[in-house]
Amino acid sequence: MAEVTVHGVSRFFGSHAALQDVSIDFPDGGFYGLLGPSGSGKTTLLRMIAGFDFPDAGAIAIGGEDVAALPVQRRRIGMVFQNYALFPNMSVFDNIAFGLSVRGVARKETRDRVEKAVDLVQLSGLGARRPHQLSGGQRQRVALARAIVTRPQVLLLDEPLSALDKSLRVGMQIELKRIQREVGITTIFVTHDQEEALTMSDRIGILRDGRLEQEGPPAEIYDNPASEFAATFLGDANIFRGTVDGNTIHLADGTCLHCREALPPGTRAACAVRPERIMIRSTAGPVEAAAMNSLPARITKRIFAGNSITYLLNWQGETLKAFAQNTGTTPFDEGAAVTLHWAVESTIPLS
Numbered sequence: 062m063a064e065v066t067v068h069g070v071s072r073f074f075g076s077h078a079a080l081q082d083v084s085i086d087f088p089d090g091g092f093y094g095l096l097g098p099s100g101s102g103k104t105t106l107l108r109m110i111a112g113f114d115f116p117d118a119g120a121i122a123i124g125g126e127d128v129a130a131l132p133v134q135r136r137r138i139g140m141v142f143q144n145y146a147l148f149p150n151m152s153v154f155d156n157i158a159f160g161l162s163v164r165g166v167a168r169k170e171t172r173d174r175v176e177k178a179v180d181l182v183q184l185s186g187l188g189a190r191r192p193h194q195l196s197g198g199q200r201q202r203v204a205l206a207r208a209i210v211t212r213p214q215v216l217l218l219d220e221p222l223s224a225l226d227k228s229l230r231v232g233m234q235i236e237l238k239r240i241q242r243e244v245g246i247t248t249i250f251v252t253h254d255q256e257e258a259l260t261m262s263d264r265i266g267i268l269r270d271g272r273l274e275q276e277g278p279p280a281e282i283y284d285n286p287a288s289e290f291a292a293t294f295l296g297d298a299n300i301f302r303g304t305v306d307g308n309t310i311h312l313a314d315g316t317c318l319h320c321r322e323a324l325p326p327g328t329r330a331a332c333a334v335r336p337e338r339i340m341i342r343s344t345a346g347p348v349e350a351a352a353m354n355s356l357p358a359r360i361t362k363r364i365f366a367g368n369s370i371t372y373l374l375n376w377q378g379e380t381l382k383a384f385a386q387n388t389g390t391t392p393f394d395e396g397a398a399v400t401l402h403w404a405v406e407s408t409i410p411l412s
C-alpha cells in the first residue's frame with residue numbers, strides 16, 4: 062500500500078485551468094472522497110494519478126516515489142469507472158484474470174488469485190457467466206475484483222456506484238467499504254454525491270473550479286465549513302450576510318446574530334447555520350438560554366419525510382430551511398408565524 066501525494070499540481074487545457082495549484086496528501090490505507098461540482102477537476106486529478114494525463118506544473122508521488130516519468134502500466138494502480146468497462150465476450154473469471162495474464166502470471170497462481178478476489182466480492186459460483194448475465198451490482202463487483210486482483214498500491218474509483226439504483230448503491234457502499242478495509246488499500250473515490258462522500262470517506266477534499274476549496278475528515282468539514290461554497294456543497298446551510306463587529310453580524314433588518322468566533326471588524330461577512338440546529342417555536346417568548354440567536358419567520362412549506370419534517374421559512378423575503386425530528390408532536394402549519402432559535406455555538410462564521 063502507499064500514500065499518494067499531490068503537490069502544487071496544475072493542468073491547463075488551452076487557457077482553461079482544469080486544476081490550479083492543488084496539493085493533497087492521500088493517506089496510506091485511507092479512503093479519500095474527492096467531491097465537487099461537474100467540471101471542478103475531479104476526473105482530471107484522478108487521471109493524472111493514474112498516469113493517463115500529466116500535470117503542467119507540480120508533482121505526484123506514490124509511496125514516496127515521484128511518478129512523473131512512470132507510464133500507466135508501471136504505476137500499480139487499480140481503477141473502477143462508472144461504466145465498469147468489462148469485456149462483454151469474456152466470462153467473469155476471464156475478466157478478472159485479464160490483468161494477471163497480461164502480466165504473465167502463471168496459470169495456477171492466476172486461478173488462486175482470481176478465486177480469492179471472487180470470494181472477496183462475494184461472486185462465488187458466477188465465474189463462468191458473461192457480464193450481460195449479471196445484475197448491475199454484480200457487474201460492479203466484477204469491476205472491483207478485476208481492479209484489486211493485480212494487488213495495486215492504490216485504488217482509484219471514478220463514480221463507481223452512480224449507475225446503480227439507490228437501494229443497490231447503499232448496499233454497495235457498505236460492501237465497497239468492507240472490501241477496502243479488508244484489503245487495506247489506499248483508495249481515492251470520486252463522487253458527486255455528498256452523502257456518499259460523508260458516509261464512506263475517512264477524509265474529503267472539495268474541489269471548486271480546479272482549486273481545492275477545503276479538505277479534512279467529513280465531520281470536521283461539515284461542522285466547520287470555511288466558506289459559503291463548502292457549507293452549501295457539503296450538506297444544507299442557511300446563510301446570513303451582514304456587517305461584522307467582533308463576534309456579531311448585523312443583518313440588513315437590524316437583527317444581530319452572534320457567531321461562535323470573531324471575524325475581523327468592519328468587514329462584510331456571512332455566517333452559516335445548519336437546518337438541523339434550528340428550533341422552531343410558535344411564539345416569540347423568552348429565549349431560555351443566554352447564548353442563543355433568534356429570528357421571526359413564517360412557515361411557507363412543510364415537507365413530510367417520515368422520520369423528519371423539513372420546514373421552508375420566509376424571513377425578510379429569503380427562504381430559510383429547518384429540519385425537525387418527527388417526535389409525534391403536532392407539526393407547525395404552513396402560514397404559521399414562528400420564531401427560530403439556535404445556539405451561538407451553531408452559528409459558523411464564513412470567510
Ligand SMILES: Nc1ncnc2c1ncn2[C@@H]1O[C@H](COP(=O)(O)OP(=O)(O)OP(=O)(O)O)[C@@H](O)[C@H]1O
Pocket residue numbers: 074078079097098099100101102103104105106253
Ligand atoms: N481533454 C480535455 N480537453 C479540454 N478540456 C478538458 C479536457 N478534460 C477535461 N477538460 C475540462 O477540464 C475541466 C475539469 O474536467 P473534469 O472532467 O476533471 O471535471 P469533473 O470534476 O470530473 O467533472 P464531472 O463531475 O462532470 O465528471 C472541465 O471544464 C472540462 O471541460
